[in-house]
Amino acid sequence: MSDLQSTPRWRRIVSMTLLTLGALVFLFPFYYMVVGALQTKRNPSLSGAIPWPSNLTLNNFLDINHAINLGRSLLNSGIFTGVVVICTIFFGVLAGYALATLHFRGRGLLFAVVLLLQAVPFQLLMVPLYVMLVRNFRMGDTYVGMILPFAINSVAVLIFRQFFLQVPQEMFDAARIDGAGEFRILRSIAVPLVRPAILTAALVTFIGPWNEFLWPFLITKKQSMQPLAVAVANYTQTGAGFHANPMGSILAGSTVLAIPAVVLFIIFQRQFAETHSSTGVKG
């Protein structure tokens, strides 16, 4: 809202038109995903973009459920994502508090390493992690192996650290003078203060494991262990050919995969958008 008064009316109209057109382009694939998931017969023509009542069905959802067991895949995605979010919040608050307010040996080094890791692509760790976890520790097809590389989201740690830096240090110092130990301070002062940051950190963390394809794809061979993203991708590559409307059932699976993330981010859009003004790091 930097210059509302000085922005001429015509410029605001140009901005609004540009934004509306852009938003339509951005949202169209989502609309098309839902329409395609509901079609009885695949209709790729222009008229297929309109949901004709005569061509609507929920059979595609039954089809995909029959092929990949939606319930089981959703459960795997839920366990993967849930454990990662819980670990990140618990250990992330501890680490963020320590990095922001405590002076201990190695703090500077740890913080430097965390910042540096933001530039290291996960894919590079793929083969060494695969050798370690699948070959050496036999963690293929286990939740532990799936969760371990994602257990604590570093961006969330940075969000917590940033949040604790904004709290006046006198609050913690006063408690220390009164004789409170660090654990007591954390429980009674720091955690209640950090509550708004927990929601933001949970949102940022959620999209990692929920949407992740590569790692769970590498580590799961059994279909009963695969999260939804992996199950839908494998169905796209191999299993879809035998169904009445293969594209319809693929899009139905995609819709089920997309809905939780989209709904969460519509509900909590303000918290998510504000992350970037405070931390400016990749989510």
Next chain:
Amino acid sequence: MPAETAHRRAPGSRRTVAATPAPGGQRRSRLEFALGRHPAGLLLAAPYALFVAAVFVYPIGLGVWMSFHDSFFTAPGVSVPQPFVGLDNYKAVLANPAIRASFVHVAEFLVINVPLTLVFSLLLATALNSVVHWRGFMRVSYYVPYVTASVATITVWMFMFNSSGIVNQILGPLAPDPAWLVNRFWAMPSIALYVTWKQLGFFILLFLAALQNVPKELHEAAAMDGASRWQGYRAVTLPAVRPATTLVVLLAIITGANLFTEPYLLTGGGGPNGASTTPVFLLYQQGIQQGKPAIASAIGVLLVIGVLIITYASRKLTERE
């Protein structure tokens, strides 16, 4: 940070009481020198520090080690000598035309994706910053692709861009043949376009945050000095968003170097005929499918070196006055 270090080294200036009860002053200051003013911090940060060491630092080291040795998969618990082979793995990688081609494909991707991302995210963020109504809705529309799984959005793109898909229906006679994703020329640009669409919302948020931090007085001062809109934009807004620009270019390059899901799913395994393979896709093929972790690690190390060189060059470019 330096001020804090000085503070820690000088126990005399300490105001606060150390968290752990200390039996004697002499011992406390020695302990404090070894562990820092708040030893409890070590305990609190330990789980995360261990995680970082086990999941990032050690694997990076292992990857570099493997790239210089004749490494292969063995049964668990079996120890087989893996002799040092110097640069042999790197020579094998560079001699492989398919792997060289994958690096060229990523370069092609970056040439299309980075400018598109930069121009559209800055343009749309500027537009978002100047509107009053519907801001929340607009913001959500742009970042919804970013928060949705690639697997889900890729399937729609396949549906839209295949030979009888809606995009070709609109283009009619202008549609490329063979269709986008199975066309040697169009496969990589299609991936670049998809990734631009997918990531743009995130970069818009970064620019929006930077734009909102531009002091209003600067624009007013520029207007008072008789600067035109465009002059004001160039003199005030562009310098103010320069750190964000550097970050956007950096993150776009890192994302581009990491392409895997797109060539695997969107173009069906780097197709057509290997025209859209990427280093990470070959890293997966060589390392995990074909059981050559040493070659895969060498690809990974070369990729990191390439990313470092390109990001360094791009920083020089974006931070230039």
